[in-house]
Each structure stands twice: as C-alpha cells, then as structure tokens.
Amino acid sequence: MTFETLGLDEALVRALTAAGYENPTDVQSRAIPAALAGRDLRVCSNTGSGKTAAFVLPALMKVLAARQDPAQKPKKGEVRGPRILVLVPTRELSMQVAKAASSYGRFVNYLSVTSVVGGVPYPAQLKALRSPLDILIATPGRLIDHIGSGKAVLENVEMLVLDEADRMLDMGFIEDIEHIAEQLPAGRQTLMASATFAGEVGRLAQRLQKDDVERIEITNHTEKHENISQEIMWADDLDHKHALLDHILTDRDVDQAVVFTSTQIDADRLADRLNEMGHSVAALHGGMPQGRRNRVLQGLRSRHVRILVATDVAARGIDVPTITHVINYGLPLKAEDYVHRIGRTGRAGRSGRAITLAERRDVSMIRRIQHYTTLPIPVAVVAGLEPSRPAPD
Incomplete structure (x- = not known):
C-alpha cells in the first residue's frame, strides 16, 4: 500500500515524499481510509507508530475539500474559526502536531495552523483566532479561557481530534473537554487517540462519538520495544x-x-x-x-x-x-x-x-x-561501580 492508494491528494503525497516518507505505517493504512470515509475513530497505537500523520492527513484533506467549495469561502471581515480542532495535553505535543501539519501541508496554498496553549501571551493568540484559520491545536485549559471571553469561534469545526486522550484525563481536563465539545457542531467527525479506552476514557469516547465508531488497535503496552x-x-x-x-x-x-x-x-x-x-x-x-x-x-x-x-x-x-x-x-x-x-x-x-x-x-x-x-528488565552492572549489595529479587 502507498500513500497514493490511500486516496490522499497529490499535494499531500508530494509533501510526504519531500519529507522522506515512502509507505504508510500500519496505523496510517488503517486509520486514513476510515477517516476519509467520515468515520469516527478510536486509535490505540504505540509511540513512534505514525499516529500523528494518521489524523493530520485526513484533516488536511478536509481543508483541501473546503477550498473547492465556493460556499465555504468566508466573507470579508467574517471570522469563521477553525475547520479542524486538535486538543492535546501539553504545549510540547501541540508543537509536534503543528510541525507535522505544516510539513504535510507545505504545498497547500495559504494553509493556516495555529496553536493556543498556556504560557503564551494572550494578544498574539487573540490575533490568530481572528485571522483566517484552518487548523487550531489547543490545550483544553487555554481554549476554555478563549471560549469564556467569546474570542474562540468553534461553530464551523468539522473534525475534532483528541490526541493522548488518556493523558488529558489524567491531568484533570475531562470537564474542559466536554465543555469544548458542547460548543462544536453535533455532526462533526471525532477522532480519538489514547493508550487505552478502558474506564473513564472509554465513557468519554461514548459520549463524544457516533455509534458506528471505527476501532483501530495496532498494539498495546506489552509491546517488547525490540529496538x-x-x-x-x-x-x-x-x-x-x-x-x-x-x-x-x-x-x-x-x-x-x-x-x-x-x-x-x-x-x-x-x-x-x-x-x-x-x-x-x-x-x-x-x-x-x-x-x-x-x-x-x-x-x-x-x-x-x-x-x-x-x-x-x-x-x-x-x-x-x-x-x-x-x-x-x-x-x-x-x-x-x-x-x-x-x-x-x-x-x-x-x-x-x-x-x-x-x-x-x-x-x-x-x-x-x-x-x-509483562516483561522483566535485565540487571546490568558497571565494572568498578558494582552495588555493595546483591540486586533485589
């Protein structure tokens, strides 16, 4: 399978080739077609599996499709807000997702990617929220601030992505996520990536996603990390x-x-x-x-x-x-x-x-x-720096 056969636009394939990507990973080959078909997704995959591209590429396809629809063109002075909203737990992950979106979308004309995270002055973020915006990547707490002030326009979001949903719940963002979701159109597409969908994460997924959700599990925490x-x-x-x-x-x-x-x-x-x-x-x-x-x-x-x-x-x-x-x-x-x-x-x-x-x-x-x-971790010693007591059993 190639990126072309997944149904991606030529501009995205060209960007992937320029970035050195040859063939899709397992999670990409399963998630991208389902996302392009409009399905909600629950994705479990290990770090380094290509998960970010699995949701960024379908998001960019939505941006490209809108460019072909004259009705989607904003009127002069109109603030339509983002078409894609990605929620992440940390500022570092927001930077990684923004970098991926800009890299894969490098040949998409006038692509606008903005991050709204804590620790950054408000004026620059407010200016970005008022500008034409395709993809907004945000931490829940800071986005809640902009929703409360009326500066975040979310009524035109077509796709909601929750990356590392389990981590966001661990950090206490569940109420913020649900409040943000209430501001979005009911017919949006929702993609969730998480290390697990057990417990509260699974219950949140049930509340946010449609019944015909596509479940994709590439591997789990018992992977041997053989490399x-x-x-x-x-x-x-x-x-x-x-x-x-x-x-x-x-x-x-x-x-x-x-x-x-x-x-x-x-x-x-x-x-x-x-x-x-x-x-x-x-x-x-x-x-x-x-x-x-x-x-x-x-x-x-x-x-x-x-x-x-x-x-x-x-x-x-x-x-x-x-x-x-x-x-x-x-x-x-x-x-x-x-x-x-x-x-x-x-x-x-x-x-x-x-x-x-x-x-x-x-x-x-x-x-x-x-x-x-489910794996033992071998004990190692450094010659001349051995511990004074035997290793615990």
Whole structure:
C-alpha cells in the first residue's frame, strides 16, 4: 500500500515524499481510509507508530475539500474559526502536531495552523483566532479561557481530534473537554487517540462519538520495544547513582540523551550539576516559561543540546530521532509513563538504549513497571561501580 492508494491528494503525497516518507505505517493504512470515509475513530497505537500523520492527513484533506467549495469561502471581515480542532495535553505535543501539519501541508496554498496553549501571551493568540484559520491545536485549559471571553469561534469545526486522550484525563481536563465539545457542531467527525479506552476514557469516547465508531488497535503496552535495550542499574545511594550516570554519559555511543527526573527541582539541580561538569545540557519542565521551553526543544533538535534533563512533561510529544539513550534518574509516578519515557529513543527505526538507575526504595515501582509491560528488565552492572549489595529479587 502507498500513500497514493490511500486516496490522499497529490499535494499531500508530494509533501510526504519531500519529507522522506515512502509507505504508510500500519496505523496510517488503517486509520486514513476510515477517516476519509467520515468515520469516527478510536486509535490505540504505540509511540513512534505514525499516529500523528494518521489524523493530520485526513484533516488536511478536509481543508483541501473546503477550498473547492465556493460556499465555504468566508466573507470579508467574517471570522469563521477553525475547520479542524486538535486538543492535546501539553504545549510540547501541540508543537509536534503543528510541525507535522505544516510539513504535510507545505504545498497547500495559504494553509493556516495555529496553536493556543498556556504560557503564551494572550494578544498574539487573540490575533490568530481572528485571522483566517484552518487548523487550531489547543490545550483544553487555554481554549476554555478563549471560549469564556467569546474570542474562540468553534461553530464551523468539522473534525475534532483528541490526541493522548488518556493523558488529558489524567491531568484533570475531562470537564474542559466536554465543555469544548458542547460548543462544536453535533455532526462533526471525532477522532480519538489514547493508550487505552478502558474506564473513564472509554465513557468519554461514548459520549463524544457516533455509534458506528471505527476501532483501530495496532498494539498495546506489552509491546517488547525490540529496538530498545532496557536495563536496570542498582545504586546504593545518591553518590553511587551520580557515578553511574557520569559513566553512562561519557560513553561514546551517546549521541543525545534524555535524563528523566521525578520533580522539577531535581531536573534543575541535575542540569546544573551536569553543566558544571562540562556537558551541553538543558532542563525542561512545566515550571519554565514557554519561550524558554521552546528554545530548549529547538536546541535539542538542532543538536546544540546533547543532554536534556526533563520531568514527565517530555515523556510524550518529543520526536528527535538522534536520541540514543533514555536514562531514568528518577522513576515515574505511574508504570505507563515508563513506556512513554523509553519511547523517546529508538525512533524512526533506529536502535535505542533505556537505563533505569534504581535504589532500594524503588523496588515496588520496578515491580509495577514489569507487571505493566509483562516483561522483566535485565540487571546490568558497571565494572568498578558494582552495588555493595546483591540486586533485589
């Protein structure tokens, strides 16, 4: 199967070819035809599976179809609002989706893609909302602010996309999402992507989607991540953990690395420590101003930053193929976040390495992670830096 046989417009196929894409992934080959047929979708697929393109490409097809309809052309001075609305949990993911939409739509004349997220001044967002707009990518909280002020026009939305719906519910956005959905036309198309549709996520999907929804599950959290080697290194204490981290980061096989911490304070402190040691490093967490976060991400993509020290705000939404290592300096609060963390490496068919630096107090979380993934994580040691006690069972 090719992108041409999926029924995509020539302009989109040309952009995909220019971006280096040859054939659709499994999730794309199943989701795109169903979306083009107007079906609502529930998509479960792993990180790096091409999920973003699976909903961005059908969205761009709706934009192209509207360009052919004279009745869809706005009158002079009329604010029609977006045709496509994408809700995402974080600013970082909004940037990734916006980049994908602009890349795949590079040959769509006058395509307008705008992000509305927290941490960005309101005036620039208000100006964008008043301008001709095709695709709006938003975090629920900030969009609610614009709805409350009457500045967000959503009556012409044809497609609603909820990306990482489970994450948005974890962050407490369920009431915001339902309020936003109430502002949209009842006949809209709704696409949802989530790690699971069990529990509250499934109930939300039932409320937002039509009865004849198309369910697409490519894989689940038990995927083996065969291109990512995983290991645990047990540390006696914080000094021992630092020694192990220093050894790993001096390995010549490390191209770029993401080091995950449990808290914002730990991210800042560890980044300062690594900077003093001479590493090209930057911190990334939710307590930083948006402009600074944007600069950090750009530095990572341009390879000016070799080591990113981040909280789980970066566990999803960062797609940098040159990240060779993920290091869990602090363990995640939830087992499923471990899967999203290690998915930052091994992108685009490359190999990756995920190393967890664990102390005795982390045993229960290690057990939960292994139960969740249904796979044991091998124990590794560094010669000369062995722990003083045997590894826990």
